[in-house]
Amino acid sequence: MSSTSLPPGLQIEKVDERIMTLNVGPQHPGSGHMRIIVKIDGDYIVSADPDPGYVHRGEEKMAEYRNYILNIPHLERPVIHDSCNVLYPYCLGAEELLGLEVPERAKYLRVIASELNRCVYIQYWLAIYGIFLGHSTMFMWPAGDRELLIDMLEKMTGARVTHSYFVPGGIRNDVPANFEDMLLKRVNYFEKRIKEYAAVFAGKLSREDAIRLGTTGSTLRASGVNFDLRVKEPYDAYGELDVNVPVLKEGDSYARSKIPWLDMLESCNIIRQAVQKMPKSGSVRVKLKPNPKGGNDEVYKRVESGRGSLGCYIVSRNTPEPYRLKLSVGSFRNLICLPYLLKGEKLGNMPAVYWSLNYWPVEADR
Amino acid sequence: MSEPETNPVEQPASPATPSSTPPAAKPATTPPPAAKPVPVKEIPPFEKSIADKVEAEFSGKVKVEFVKENRIRIKTSKEDVVQVAKFLRDEMHYDHAESVSGVDYPAEKEIEVVYHLGSYTDPQLANQVLALATRAPREENPNPGFDSTRLPSLRDVFYSVEFHERECFEMLGVFFEGHPDNRRLLLPEDWADLPPLRKDFRNKGR
Amino acid sequence: MLKDLLTPQNANVFVGKLGDVLVKAVDQPLGYAINWSRLWSLWPVHIETACCSVEFGAASGPRYDVERFGIIEAFGSLRQCDLVVVQGTITRKMAPRLRLVYDQMPEPKYVIAMGACAITGGLYFDSYNVLPGIDGILPVDVYVPGCPPRPETLIQGCMLLQEKIKRLKAR
């Protein structure tokens, strides 16, 4: 069978004998749940081809069989350590489709939960970055401090990582008493602790290319583009808070890894503001009808998650279930830079560049 | 909170209706709830101006389906989609695609591909998302890559659609002509079934 | 009378008994030592399959330090590992790779199925790309339920595995 008669994508390519093909992943300490097919010439990478999909669980298809409430638990699974943020656009979209108005207190609590969760996510991301750089202390410190915030989220929502806290029309339950004081104390300690972290990088991404490749989140902001949906398209209570988004101009991996770190400091600020401005009591959820139906409409909502803007496109056709649900996730959008950045890079830089993209494979696969 | 949820009323017009009756004006027709009246939503002027510009450039070729706050949806045929996309990039400063989603409509025998475009360079457009929809014919027995379900690729216009279009190809079987590698991305290498996001592909037990 | 006793059959029996005694004498302390060493030195292979890896990472973090039990935080090369912790969903694309990883590991090897997805498919029971549990591809030693299981649960699973190794016959 000649190579032309094979279906697209299955052709066998001819490679120079000098070039060695490495399969980095899926069982590899430097890959996570994906495979990068790296071709190297000596120590230089000739081409890198990401091969995701090892955790593709068909969530978009599953969403078509579940109604708007039943969709919540499985839609937060792609990024379980950032589960509030990944559920956020879905809830916003479902609220618009179902015509729900979120109570004021719920808006602030959503902001708090979302920012806490962002910190938890970034801590874990930093921890894994430590493994990728061969620095085990850098794994342990964030992994330990993360537990403090997880405790807070557990008090709030009742689960360690899979919160299912946001529901269309508000949040699932109110926070326990004395939560604010406890939260402020821990956030203050946490902020002190973040400043104790201090990481040799490469993989330069220019501003123009960052825009052309449609990157998002920390990858974009490290290249000097000031774009954060929390400021540009404020959702829920973000409009009333003062958010200073960190932006760096260097565009290399060091900048890309510094941005989330600065983000954590900013999150602490936001939490403090939100706790001050939050209404001290009130309803946190509007009542939902059983099996609510969406109209004949479609929405595209996006929020700023730990990995960048996270869009949720819901098409509704007068049924209790979404007709089509698509998650446009930051990881998947940042993945496109990987072959671009790795080309011509040294093999030793591969883990640093790869993980600096703020990439979570499970999310990209959905 | 006596009756917060507003019943979605049966709406007479589908999104495929012409732009003369934009669905954005629909919330005004819904009965306002007792406690809090929903303010009548005006068509936002800035978004309207963008939609008007696009419509003026390609009169008859594009259809503005709705103009909502921060959101515009434009529909065009598959012959004109590259031209429209180039216009949107060069004149309207939409510089990247946020997502490419395919929607299967078996009743209409068509597959719709929606490009959600955003902008980083133009600060005015920062909160705008423009949905550019186009449709490809759909076949009952798909043979992805070799049947008539084809669309021109926007990869040369918006580089960022590369992986999204690959995903769309494997999930819905829409072959993008001009795309450099239409390989499989997420599905297993030995997938020999229907493209899974088509409506006639049923999950087990459902 | 002595002639009666010294039949070849009896000699056989005597030699057999002696052999039994010898085997027992060597086998018992050696088996004890080997089992003891195996149960305190479980090195997990570095394979993440899905989102439960977050809790696996947390388990090797400072608060739930699994190195207390001799479980080193995930190991690079699978030739030196003896434990596969299947961390969550196994998709159809991942399944052959998982089996490959298992096959490449040296004996003895143990499998912990972590999370509801690895046990039955969990939340994704009706997904087109997810295996309904990993029983079909790997022999599982311990099931750790939860979605995702807390690190304490994972540690309990490891302790159950230790109990199991104690009862196994060392090879």
Add this chain to the structure above:
Amino acid sequence: MSTIAPKFRFSYFLKSLTDNAFWAVILLTLTGIPFVMTLLFYLELPVIDDKLMTPYLALTTIADPARQIPLIKSLLHTDFFRIAAFPGFGFAALLAAGTIFVERKMLAKLQLRVGPFYCGKIEGLLQLMSDGIKLLSKEIIIPAKADKPIFWAAPVLFVATAAAFVSLIPAARGGWVVADADVGLLAVFAIIGFFPVITVLSAWSANSKFPFIGGIRALHQMVSFEIPLILSVLGVVILTGTLNLTQIVESQYHYWWILFMPIGAIVFFIAMLAELERIPFDLPEAESEIVAGWLTEFSGMMYGLVQLGSYLKLYAFAALFTILFLGGWSGPNVWPPFPEEIIQKGIVMGPITAHFPGLPLLDQQMLNDVLWFTLKVAGVIFFILLPRGVFPRIRIDLLLHIGWYKLIGMAFVNIFIALALVYAGVLGPGGIL
């Protein structure tokens, strides 16, 4: 939690051991004693302390332990003891085992954890033992297309080379060294030169990609760092005028060379880290890039042997650093002298007085030397382990850049300092100090 497995008790283990002892005694008396007697009939017996060592006399040592002392003393001065136990393999392996344990616990403490804890009841003391026995009992996998003889030989060769390195290290004055060569330092560098060859051999023979890259990296790293390593030592050689390690130590009884050549010491330390593949320079085993580098295909005890070899190597390098720059075993006399009463009067235990003629098996000087030597080596090992918790891994080109541009330059500066000291007449043969 479930119940403890019923047949899994320490007492059962002891019982099985005593059973074994019983059977061993029975079998020995039935078969061993006649065999030994027959053997003794033909053997020529040794003469110790002007007495013929008859079997009867040898057996009386059970009744009178004092008679064992001349035996032990004669044993202490054999080559076999030196190779197997004290300055050789046994001592080094003990220190290496201690190193592994300390490394894991120290790393854990740096990372706010506790480290191995439950194995062996007390702070995970037996963790290393359980790892070792497990590795012994594990299956060994040879890749299908591997070059089998070389693949088998590589770990053994690695340990053998490390042990050869250890054998050149003197641990105390008075000939406590396995091989007291006049060209000791040259021999050390000759042996170090074997490591990259073994690494590349094993990496090539595994016929796998990741070990191959790791092996090539190890070759690059070790060969390029051998040059600064050798050059940094040259200063010491110029000042002492000898290559014999024992004489190098003896030249430092008054002041250590690190006082005059701190640059050389630093260069030697950094080059040593690279030779040892310790963490800022652990590129040949870089986990996140090339799975486990040249160790990827080793399983079971082969991996264990390589680990043993690398920790022996670590000990030997730390000891070499101590000998060259930290004055080896020199230090104030702190070991208490052997009590005179025991030598003169013997040990009085109730009605019995036991006399042990020639009791101090090892003299005070030697024990003092060993104490200082061990303390200094432990200190150096601590500083070798410390970067593991502090630094991330660096890239191969940066590493080679450091090696070829900076370290070699610094090593030359060090040589010039040494030459200046010699020509100014401050140090060296016939110097002021």
